Amino acid sequence: MKIFYTAIFLILISCSSTKQDQKHSREVKLLEQAREDFGAGLNEVSYFGKERPNDKVINLGHQLFYDTRLSKSGTVSCSKCHLPQLHFTDGLNKSIGESGKSAPRNAQTLINTAAQISQHWDGNRNSVEHQAERSFFVPIAYNLKSSQQVKEKLIENSYQASFKEAFGKDIQKLSGDQALKLATTAIGAFERTLVGASRFDDYLSGDVQVLSTVEKRGLKKFMEIGCSSCHGSSLVGGQMYQKFGLVEDPYKYTKSTKRDLGRFNHTKDEDDKEFFKVPPLRNVTMTSPYFHDGSVKDLDKAIHIMGKVQLGEDLSQLDRADIIAFLKTLETKEDRITELFKIPTLP
Structure with missing residues (x-):
């Protein structure tokens, strides 16, 4: 009888082991x-293939991302369509921009956005920097007319010291195109840190x-x-x-x-x-x-x-x-x- 129970015990162990092996195999x-x-x-520290700039560039981009004063009306910023508390979306069917005008499409989250093949639903922006640049001139976004106007907005709102710290450049001595390039580089740098x-x-x-x-x-x-x-x-x-x-x-x-x-x-x-x-x-x-x-x-x-x-x-x-x-x-x-x-x- 002892031999019988021992055999049953060994069979049960074998069955249990087989089930565990099968489960492990399915998991693998x-x-x-x-x-x-x-x-x-x-990778939480991934910068999506771009060399990470210094923190002062990222901090400048962080400021520019939230600053409504840079838009024509003083009411629009990147953060108006990409609210952090809504995981960098706005919760609307379609975003509302300058003068209450509706955007043509839904605003997508910016978390991890820099690693995508392109920006926007139709891929009409090839990078986060390109997206930031064009937003300055879109009528329902910042609604500015030229890079020189972007530069003037930056100077009016006391960004001289921040640009000097981030890039070692005197913004007042830069052309409009140069100032725009640095501004969008900074915004892109900030957005590239939105990895989750x-x-x-x-x-x-x-x-x-x-x-x-x-x-x-x-x-x-x-x-x-x-x-x-x-x-x-x-x-x-x-x-x-x-x-x-x-x-x-x-x-x-x-x-x-x-x-x-x-x-x-x-x-x-x-x-x-x-x-x-x-x-x-x-x-x-x-x-x-x-x-x-x-x-x-x-x-x-x-x-x-x-x-x-x-x-x-x-x-x-x-x-x-x-x-x-x-x-x-x-x-x-x-x-x-x-x-x-x-x-x-x-x-």
Whole structure:
């Protein structure tokens, strides 16, 4: 009888060991697939390939980002459409700019934005510096007319000392174009520091226990359904352009009354009609409303629509809930958010 119980005990141990081995194998396979689709994760100190300037340049950019005095009306700044407390979005369908005029599209988050293939939904800005430069002259943004006017605004608002400290230059001796170049370099430098890692990055680094069973199930579905074919890379998107409505017309679901030709408006290439930059999904759970026109406020609805119009999939409520659980793992960590939300003192 003793031999019998010993045999049963050994069989149970063997079964338990086999189940653990199988679970470990599944964990390893899921992590390997995630790394294949998303890379090794974000590096908190990454400067996205650019040499990090000195802190005085970044601090100057921080000030310029928040300073409404630099706009024609004195009411517009980068931070008006990209509020830190809203994860550098504005929570509106479409941003409201100079004189209450509406922007053509929804404002995207600036967290991790410098690593994207381009800026704006249609990719009409090739870098954060380019975006900052053009914003000075867009009528619904700063609404200035020339680089000389930008220089005059900087001098009027006592930026001489800050420019001297940051670049070793006397702004009053610079041309308008030179002053504009340094200003946008500083704004870009600040925006390049808006890097926010998440629990998902810890997972990609090898901490497989940091995600729950439901979150891992959502990750698995996200990859298997095909979401990561567009929303891949370390940003979970932001690296390619795709047509909005590959399988079905999205406008019958979003109820938007105005069709947007997307990237075509920038390139004038017929093949670019209704193509948009694939948005990164980091912090997507915190940055409603969704799509280029902000037409959908609910994330569950947005996922349901994307399943239908991009993948031809009618995702179940459970599938959507699991995917949302995964997307929550992309939220920037609280301690980093607190650091990013600091408001500067202006000169």
